[in-house]
Amino acid sequence: MGSSSFLLIMVLMMGAMFLMTRSAKKKQQQAAEMRNKMEPGSGVRTIGGMYALVKSVNDETVELEVAPGVHAIYSKQAIAVVMDPVEYNRLVHGDEPEDEAVEDADATSEPVAQAVVDAAEAETKDAAEDKDEPVALSKNLDGDKEASAK
Template sequence: MNLVTLLPFIVLIGAMFLMTRSAKKKQQAAAQMRDHMAPGTGVRTIGGMYATVKEIGDDTVTLEVAPGVHAIYAKNSIGAVLEDAEYNRIVHGAGDDLTIDTPVVPDDASSLTLDKDADKDADKPEGEAPKLDLGKKDEPEADEPKDEPKNGKADGEAGTK
């Protein structure tokens, strides 16, 4: 009877031992992976950001997240150290050749709008800009009454009694 009551505790202790052992192996593998980092290698953070390693400190790593933009991260925040080919494929979208065939976004928003009036503006002189319709109504004509106060007094006049 003593063996039956102790059996669940023995199984529980064995399961905890196996779980801590596998967690310890994962920690060692992650530490080993971080030791293979060197300046210039591509990494992915645990948040999913891809960057290039610039400097490595004791507990921190400086990453270049965009050209000329550096950020300091904890070493523990590095989720994976990537091979050069894989990093270039993910970040640049290219295989062995690093030519980028995607269109370049212009600095202004002129190409982002549809040019519906291109045919209409073709006959205008080059220096003249097309007229924009901002949805405003034209000024009321002279024969139309303007909005006046209902009491016949102009704004700001004091009433008399």
């Protein structure tokens, strides 16, 4: 009975190891495919979190423009993500895509955010009035400072 338990445990461990190595190989293949999609002009993020533009791609290395006019050579293995131009420009330059859905979302989000700020300020003022303490300075979305003391 002891040897059959041992054998069962060994089979389960081997199965788990097989599944783990299989998923790791699959992830490596997906990363290699992603890196093969790099071409000059692509936006990338390195494993260190730096965003850059691809200037040239070689067998094992890639030349990146890390700042205007500043080029550096990186290993292809150092590339974590290859981004599409819209996503790269949004992250790096803050460019929002010209889309009505985005404009509609921006139009509705500001009043909602202002309402949240107003509610938080009212709650703070109520709490301060209960304790007879001055209300802390707060900053609303327009950047104006408000202060009130009891």
